[in-house]
Amino acid sequence: MLSTQDLRVSYGMSEVIHGISFTVGETETVAIMGRNGMGKTTLFKSLIGIMPAQGTIRIGAEDVGKRQAYERVKRGLAYVPQGRLVFGTLTVEENIAAGLEATGRRKIPGDIYDLFPVLRDMRRRKAGNLSGGQQQQLAIARALAADPKVLLLDEPTEGIQPSIIKDLAKTLNEIKRTRQISIVVSEQVLSFATAIADRMLVLDKGKIAHEAAGDEIDAKQISRYLTV
Numbered sequence: 440m441l442s443t444q445d446l447r448v449s450y451g452m453s454e455v456i457h458g459i460s461f462t463v464g465e466t467e468t469v470a471i472m473g474r475n476g477m478g479k480t481t482l483f484k485s486l487i488g489i490m491p492a493q494g495t496i497r498i499g500a501e502d503v504g505k506r507q508a509y510e511r512v513k514r515g516l517a518y519v520p521q522g523r524l525v526f527g528t529l530t531v532e533e534n535i536a537a538g539l540e541a542t543g544r545r546k547i548p549g550d551i552y553d554l555f556p557v558l559r560d561m562r563r564r565k566a567g568n569l570s571g572g573q574q575q576q577l578a579i580a581r582a583l584a585a586d587p588k589v590l591l592l593d594e595p596t597e598g599i600q601p602s603i604i605k606d607l608a609k610t611l612n613e614i615k616r617t618r619q620i621s622i623v624v625s626e627q628v629l630s631f632a633t634a635i636a637d638r639m640l641v642l643d644k645g646k647i648a649h650e651a652a653g654d655e656i657d658a659k660q661i662s663r664y665l666t667v
């Protein structure tokens with residue numbers, strides 16, 4: 440569904456992603472694990488197209504590496520950035536509606552409010568007044584409004600309470616099941632990643648240092664990469 444081949448990303452002369460190749464299958468959830476500064480955010484920005492990259496990025500069979508971000512969204516990629524970045528002065532409903540642009544639709548699909556009932560209750564409130572967990576739900580709802588085939592989430596658990604993190608894992612599993620989409624999530628919280636991932640990749644200094652799927656995922660081994 441989404442694949443990269445020898446992806447390289449640099450800030451000026453300094454390369455921070457050093458030739459990454461991976462594939463995300465249909466309705467597969469892949470967690471990209473790694474400590475701060477290992478390149479997760481840079482990788483995600485290059486996938487959605489807000490940072491230039493060398494190498495190949497494919498959505499399905501199409502190479503989208505030269506396409507603008509909005510064109511990638513039209514082809515089925517949606518991105519929830521680190522730190523959520525909702526429009527604080529707009530209402531909840533207006534925030535979700537912003538995600539509809541790529542689809543040409545006007546109406547917010549009903550399943551979005553079914554997935555996030557709290558957003559239905561708060562739809563006329565300003566997004567800036569929501570809690571961190573609610574803003575994270577809103578950022579995901581906005582991404583889903585674009586009707587993606589692949590949902591990219593950059594550290595969705597950052598700054599969110601443990602009880603809410605559990606709910607978020609349940610919701611992402613529900614989204615995958617009901618919408619039949621692929622999910623790529625970057626994470627440092629292993630329990631959260633274990634609850635949702637079919638496969639884990641560990642990013643270490645801009646390279647994939649370890650990869651495991653299903654029963655082969657060894658939490659102890661992965662946690663060694665996550666501790667400093």
Ligand SMILES: Nc1ncnc2c1ncn2[C@@H]1O[C@H](COP(=O)(O)OP(=O)(O)OP(=O)(O)O)[C@@H](O)[C@H]1O
Nearest residue numbers: 450455473474475476477478479480481482521594
């Ligand atoms: N604007 C920038 N200019 C130069 N170097 C940068 C810039 N942003 C990030 N870097 C460097 O690129 C590397 C990867 O950073 P990145 O933010 O992608 O890591 P990360 O794994 O997402 O970490 P975090 O969890 O802290 O966001 C780091 O060494 C960082 O210092």
